[in-house]
Amino acid sequence: MRASRLVSLLLLLQNRGRMSAAKLAAELGVTPRTVYRDVEALAAAGVPVYAETGPDGGYQLMDGYRTRLTGLTAGEAGSLFLTGLPQPAAELGLGAQVAAAELKLMAALPTPYRDASVRIRQRFHLDAPGWYREAEPVPQLLAAAEALWQDKVVEVRYRRWSPEPGVVTRRLRPLGLVLKAGVWYLVAGPRVRTYRVANIERLTPLEETFTRPDGFDLAEFWRANVESYEDGETGETAIVRLTPAGIEALPDILGPRAARLVARTLEPEDAEGWRRARVPLESVPHAAAGLLRLGADAQVLAPADLVAHMGATIRAMARLYP
Structure with a gap:
């Protein structure tokens, strides 16, 4: 464990230049006292690391020194495809391996490429969940x-x-x-x-x-x-009655592509001007959240669990607005 931490400390100094003990401790998840001991161990092993005092001081490597200790472990190599996805990596238990792999990659790159990779990280970020949605719990x-x-x-x-x-x-x-x-x-x-x-x-x-x-x-x-x-070839669907206004609102509620799929299933109007259609059903809560936005312009007919979910939600809402 300590050997891996010493390598990480060395690569941090190599990639980022001068760093204070506090910043190194935060990166490595240890105390500053542990950083002091680790720096002493590196110096004793012949690594040219030295400290500068003052407000902008910290530890740094002698100019021109570069380690070639950049071999990736099997776990780190397997996590490389997730280096741009910190949250999914953490969910898969690979957060620490991703961080170590990034350090080793940065150390192995020539200076111009390393600078380019830093610029990319500063300018691009992927946030997978949609707006106003938290990542759902996935305990398994x-x-x-x-x-x-x-x-x-x-x-x-x-x-x-x-x-x-x-x-x-x-x-x-x-x-x-x-x-x-x-x-x-x-x-x-x-x-x-x-x-x-x-x-x-x-x-x-x-x-x-x-x-x-x-x-x-x-x-x-x-x-x-x-x-x-x-394309509607697979997957479950809900049977829904829609008013003309409800049909017109579908692109905003479901998205243009799903709305086109629903339009292909529309049946002729009944005596009241309503039309039946099949709506893609990813899950009951997901479908209910969208269909409730249509208000009185949509009536769910099937499946039974979606009908029950809609009814329970609407009754709960009605109790809030007597």
């Missing part, structure tokens, strides 16, 4: 990721919304994890399907392992799955 994410790395079969208790709402037990073969708009999905076989990780109530890794399907491409599977879902 780490267990899913560990089983995924080890090609282990898992048994899950999964809360589904359709074809009938309830909790089911499944034996799955994890093939990949996907972060889409701030939501984690598990892609798993044997019939390759997607499962919302937040809906997994329990996940138990089994001793049984499996061999991944030859030629399985996670990115290609997800692209095709998204296209199929958004």
Whole structure:
């Protein structure tokens, strides 16, 4: 543990120049007293590190000194694709490895490239969740990721919304994890399907392992799955009655593409001018939140759990406005 910390301290000084003991302690998650001891250990090992006093003082390396100790561990190498995604990396338990990998990469780069990478980090940032949305709790994410790395079969208790709402037990073969708009999905076989990780109530890794399907491409599977879902070929739907005003408001509520899919399912007007349509249903709470925005211009007819959820919400709202 200490050897890894000494390397990190050395790379911090190499990449960032002069740093105070307090700043080094904050980066390394230790006390300044520990930093003092670590600096002494580096100096005793022949590393030309020295201290400057004063308000702008701190520790720094002698000009021209560069370490070649930049080898990546297997865990750090596996986390490189997440170096621009600190929150997902932390959710997967890779936050510390990502930080160490970034330090080693920065130390290995020639100065012009290192300066360019710093400029990129200062200018670009990815924030995956949508506006006014907090990342949903995913207590089973780490267990899913560990089983995924080890090609282990898992048994899950999964809360589904359709074809009938309830909790089911499944034996799955994890093939990949996907972060889409701030939501984690598990892609798993044997019939390759997607499962919302937040809906997994329990996940138990089994001793049984499996061999991944030859030629399985996670990115290609997800692209095709998204296209199929958004084209209305797969996925669950809700049956909704809509007024002309409700139909007109759909692009703002669901987005243009989903609104076009709904428009393809519209049935002729009834005697009151309403029309039925099928609306994509990701989950009951998600669908209810959107359809409630239509107010009295929409009436949900099915599925029953969405109807019940809408009714309970509307009754609760009515109690607030007697």
